[in-house]
Amino acid sequence: MNEAGEKHSEKHLQEAGDVTIFGSDAQIELQLGHVCNNRCVFCVSGQLTEQRLAKQIPVDPVIKALEDGASRGSKRVTFLGGEPTTQRSFMPALRRAVDLGYEQIVIFTNGVRTRKAEFVDKILALGGNYEWRFSVQGGTREAHDAVTLRPGSFDRIVAGMRHVADRGEDVTINMCVNENSYESLPHFPELCKEYSVRQLHIDQMRPSDAGARTDEYFAQFLTRYSEMAPYFAKMLEGFEEMDPDYDVNLGNYPYCQLPEWAHKIHHDGQATLTYPADGVGNFCDPFDKYPTKRADKSHAPQCDKCAFKSQCNGVFDKYAELFGLDEFKPVSLERLTELDTRGHFFVLLVEPALKQFFEAQPPAPWKADEVFRNTRDRIIETRYLDAEGRRATIIITPPPGKGKDVPVHAPLMVTNRFRVSLLLDEGVEPSDVEKLMVWAAEHLESHRTVEVTEAPDWVRLRVGLLPPEELKRVQYKIARLIGRIQRQGEFAGSSCTSIRPAEHGFGSVLEFGRAGQAIVSVALRVELDGDRPRLGVSYDLADGAEPDAARPVLTDVMAALRA
Numbered sequence: 325m326n327e328a329g330e331k332h333s334e335k336h337l338q339e340a341g342d343v344t345i346f347g348s349d350a351q352i353e354l355q356l357g358h359v360c361n362n363r364c365v366f367c368v369s370g371q372l373t374e375q376r377l378a379k380q381i382p383v384d385p386v387i388k389a390l391e392d393g394a395s396r397g398s399k400r401v402t403f404l405g406g407e408p409t410t411q412r413s414f415m416p417a418l419r420r421a422v423d424l425g426y427e428q429i430v431i432f433t434n435g436v437r438t439r440k441a442e443f444v445d446k447i448l449a450l451g452g453n454y455e456w457r458f459s460v461q462g463g464t465r466e467a468h469d470a471v472t473l474r475p476g477s478f479d480r481i482v483a484g485m486r487h488v489a490d491r492g493e494d495v496t497i498n499m500c501v502n503e504n505s506y507e508s509l510p511h512f513p514e515l516c517k518e519y520s521v522r523q524l525h526i527d528q529m530r531p532s533d534a535g536a537r538t539d540e541y542f543a544q545f546l547t548r549y550s551e552m553a554p555y556f557a558k559m560l561e562g563f564e565e566m567d568p569d570y571d572v573n574l575g576n577y578p579y580c581q582l583p584e585w586a587h588k589i590h591h592d593g594q595a596t597l598t599y600p601a602d603g604v605g606n607f608c609d610p611f612d613k614y615p616t617k618r619a620d621k622s623h624a625p626q627c628d629k630c631a632f633k634s635q636c637n638g639v640f641d642k643y644a645e646l647f648g649l650d651e652f653k654p655v656s657l658e659r660l661t662e663l664d665t666r667g668h669f670f671v672l673l674v675e676p677a678l679k680q681f682f683e684a685q686p687p688a689p690w691k692a693d694e695v696f697r698n699t700r701d702r703i704i705e706t707r708y709l710d711a712e713g714r715r716a717t718i719i720i721t722p723p724p725g726k727g728k729d730v731p732v733h734a735p736l737m738v739t740n741r742f743r744v745s746l747l748l749d750e751g752v753e754p755s756d757v758e759k760l761m762v763w764a765a766e767h768l769e770s771h772r773t774v775e776v777t778e779a780p781d782w783v784r785l786r787v788g789l790l791p792p793e794e795l796k797r798v799q800y801k802i803a804r805l806i807g808r809i810q811r812q813g814e815f816a817g818s819s820c821t822s823i824r825p826a827e828h829g830f831g832s833v834l835e836f837g838r839a840g841q842a843i844v845s846v847a848l849r850v851e852l853d854g855d856r857p858r859l860g861v862s863y864d865l866a867d868g869a870e871p872d873a874a875r876p877v878l879t880d881v882m883a884a885l886r887a
């Protein structure tokens with residue numbers, strides 16, 4: 325409780341004395357209590373420490389949580405707090421995480437201890453692959469110190485970043501913007517460059533995570549979103565100038581405040597399960613972290629007209645209570661289309677064309693499981709389960725030429741609006757997969773704005789469903805033939821000038837030419853003979869090449885392949 329009688333939540337009081345485990349199959353986050361040596365104005369940890377409610381976390385439950393995570397297959401672990409490095413359990417836990425083979429260990433720190441190079445070296449001596457996530461609370465010394473309420477804390481944190489960057493380690497920054505720091509935002513590009521920071525994530529001050537505070541306190545430290553917009557814009561322009569692909573993102577900022585930068589904004593989204601610890605480090609029944617995080621947010625009535633609504637979680641209730649909702653101006657689909665010169669809003673704009681597909685029932689034995697929209701990476705995944713619970717995921721990404729290519733499996737089908745790929749769990753029945761894809765293709769093509777540019781590649785699908793050892797046998801043969809061509813080197817005065825993966829089917833395409841002139845390409849692919857794989861060879865004349873020039877080259881190439 326604070327002096328004004330505001331109470332801490334049960335959740336924060338429980339976290340203050342226990343390890344809390346957040347996680348999914350792939351990664352876990354271990355919150356080592358709330359003890360912290362800073363007093364950040366947006367955070368509950370400093371207040372709980374000040375009030376002596378935050379405690380040291382015993383090492384055993386932390387080790388147990390790490391072991392459970394590893395046995396569930398987690399590859400990445402994040403240590404956070406409070407300040408995890410102040411915990412006596414920190415070093416033993418880190419050592420155990422390395423021993424358990426976690427592939428990536430994220431240390432989320434305020435940098436108080438890393439200011440000493442020996443501390444950094446002590447951690448590096450354990451081995452392990454680290455991401456050092458520094459909690460930098462301002463683009464300038466003044467702003468950072470005004471947020472942490474610890475004079476000198478900026479100098480300490482950048483000293484740590486220097487040590488870590490100088491050792492070639494991965495440095496990232498997290499910041500929580502508030503009244504004491506927003507004006508310093510435009511200084512971040514410079515700071516990130518100086519300390520080789522790979523990624524910057526800026527979140528909003530969340531009233532429910534700020535501790536037991538009064539309304540006057542929130543009115544003092546929460547800043548109106550519209551007031552911050554020009555500072556965010558200036559910062560983002562700075563990053564754009566420095567490196568258009570720089571990894572900077574704003575969490576939980578309403579899209580309507582900066583629609584032209586909406587591709588840099590994301591709201592709590594992908595399901596992350598939270599395993600509350602039971603005090604001795606056992607995982608209890610998990611719950612989805614993000615619905616919990618969204619519980620203190622809501623939309624304004626006018627949000628119903630906004631194109632961003634499906635990915636926007638609205639605004640914090642306390643914010644709405646203090647400042648009202650007039651700031652939030654819906655963005656129309658037309659406006660979004662106008663703004664989308666680089667295909668950033670693929671997921672939102674393609675949605676109407678996929679409505680019928682999303683609503684259709686898949687053929688038996690499939691059951692629709694979930695649709696996952698990743699607006700930032702521009703991917704939609706629709707997941708289906710067969711009778712055994714094995715998953716088929718249909719992946720929808722932008723078509724070629726609509727912004728940066730999204731790296732996914734080779735597409736099975738391409739339209740003017742999207743590309744379609746497929747990902748399967750092991751053991752699914754090939755005939756069930758074909759049934760699902762025939763059904764999907766029919767519904768995906770059904771919208772009037774969709775034109776198929778590359779029809780579904782059923783041969784590729786069937787070849788992809790062959791038992792892996794049979795497929796490998798033919799792929800190995802292709803690799804051997806390519807080796808033979810490379811060794812021979814010369815074919816009627818021409819040579820093999822390039823080898824690339826085949827765009828269709830499984831295999832490779834070899835280009836032949838001479839004196840900078842392409843003559844002919846030869847494709848070696850896995851084909852089907854009934855339900856057995858075999859090697860297929862085909863050729864194509866290069867644009868403008870004479871058949872007479874290609875014939876002797878092809879004769880020599882075919883002879884080499886047959887030898």
Ligand code: SF4
Nearest residue numbers: 579580627630636654
């Ligand atoms: S849904 Fe509402 S709060 Fe969110 S971006 Fe649109 S208008 Fe703004």
